Amino acid sequence: MNAFQLLRQQRLARATKPFNARGGSIVRCEGCGLPVHLCACELKPQGVPNAAFCLLMYDAEPLKPSNTGRLIADVFPHDTHAFLWSRMEVDEKLLALLNDPAYSPVVVFPDSYVTDEERVVLSSTETLKTRPLYILLDGTWREASKMFRKSPYLNQFPVISVQPETLSTYRLRVAAHDNQLCTAEVACCLLQQQGDTTSSVLLHQWFSVFRERYLKIKPHHKAEA
Known part of the structure; x- marks a missing residue:
């Protein structure tokens, strides 16, 4: 299992009641997260990106069928790490990853929300000394904002944001703003910005x-098509 699947199993094991979100009753493939009759595991590509990814996920995010962070772990299973976010208890394995000298951690978040004047804001990763480790705050916009503000152990790392040329094509959940991207789309943009076109295309194809x-399986989809 990749990092997301392992985290999902851990989150399921500690659940005290069933997760009853919309679509939660559908029997899904554990490999790709799609309904079993629409399983796409045989189409799943794999690649080796120039960067690594760290999914820092809000509490129930691994349980949501619409989560796209899992797609990053699908395509880059050896280069994607996943952890549950907690304001009070920080996973020691997460801290070890952030301190690994093989990586240069970078927090992915809109730079317009950076209020610390001493915080480094990057326009590219070319100046980093080692391989970029993109820290993706995976949750709703409100949850991601909370993670950004209340994770002091991330404050030492620079911030990078993406400037997508097109609006999100996600539509699996309702975003707060039309120009907000889902997690997989953000990863595609980061790879493209880094010049890793091959990895960006692979991930976008799987997305x-x-x-x-x-x-x-969405009842209103045909009406929108």
């Missing part, structure tokens, strides 16, 4: 497959 098949 497109997931999105197309996921939308088939």
